[in-house]
Amino acid sequence: MTIPEEVERSQRADARRNRERIIHGAREVFARDGASAQMEDVARTAGVGVGTVYRHFPTKEALITELVASKFESFGQTAREALAEDREPFEVLAGVLRRNAAFMADDGAVRHALMGAGEEVWARTEPQRREANEAFQQLVERAQRAGTMRGDFGVADIPMLMCGICATMGHTVPGFDWHRHLELVIDGLRARQPITALASEPTS
Amino acid sequence: MTIPEEVERSQRADARRNRERIIHGAREVFARDGASAQMEDVARTAGVGVGTVYRHFPTKEALITELVASKFESFGQTAREALAEDREPFEVLAGVLRRNAAFMADDGAVRHALMGAGEEVWARTEPQRREANEAFQQLVERAQRAGTMRGDFGVADIPMLMCGICATMGHTVPGFDWHRHLELVIDGLRARQPITALASEPTS
DNA sequence: TAAGATACGGAAGTATGATTCCGTTTGTCA
């Protein structure tokens, strides 16, 4: 997926199998514990030793990067699939945002990475993000052409807004509800006619 | 400020002075380094030994809590001051949000605390938040009564939205700009008339 | 199936930072 063919081919069978196990284990552990998940835990969950984890991923960050890259890839996929939907364009875009937000909700590590941890991670996942962006670009253009989305919105705003939504997830604080946050934000992206103040009485 | 009178009185003069120094030093260091700031750094900046820091604040978290509480207190103050402003109510509220966001931008530790670190912190700052909420409640009601703010918004949404804005701050990622994020969010809170889709052609 | 290359496991090594401890210093009060 992010690995060149040759490497996959030349690996021993057990190594290839373990790599998969590690990725699955990592997904599970990081989803549960966020970025503070421990490498020993990942190893245990994957059913291998820590040494093996490090053979495949030289650092913790490299492992996280792998997860993030694959998550970004699936964002792009969601967006591309949506291009085929035959509905009101703004609603299509909103649907993609909802689906992608739900992906993030499952995954503390990726959330953390998206939120601020890694310059590093950000840089190395550039290809995946660029590809996703292309699909998003089209979705946004369609919605704006249809006149149902605010015209000053740009694809570049999407990661930023999603970053905000992610911040809300994982909070147990009462009153925090990312679904609501997301809907408020989505709703704010609709094209609308401002209502002129009915009255501006500075009520006491 | 969060400390009962008696304690302040019964303290030795140097202790009282050092406590202040520590808070100032902590503000500076945490603002610069965020939650990963080190206690030794705080001590050095305050011009005292680590032991002294720990005499006043039993744990790092206790120190952060103190900073957060005082930040929340100033949020409330900003909101209360705004109650006296004689302008269009929604704009008054927006102004408060902008001012408070600017406070957060200066302060990595508080941001971190608001964003998710501490249940603990959240619980212990309840009084400050409650007080701030009262003022916010009035600002929101006025704006809604004036008809310029969406009616389904509640004060409880404010911390959540601010939490999202905070997530954007401190990012160096290109395209991330918390000012823009804030304006998008604020704008989304205005009362508006939806535009009916002009066309829903599923453009290719 | 035997030799050699790969990969594995997990104990030990390190690094980082919070927190504790205790001998020394400084305010306070009579």
Place this chain on the structure above:
DNA sequence: TGACAAACGGAATCATACTTCCGTATCTTA
């Protein structure tokens, strides 16, 4: 000003996790 409590400083301690290392086990290929 002398005695005592309160507070100080900062080296030493502890805890937590990442990462390394190397003896052992497992594949692969001829």
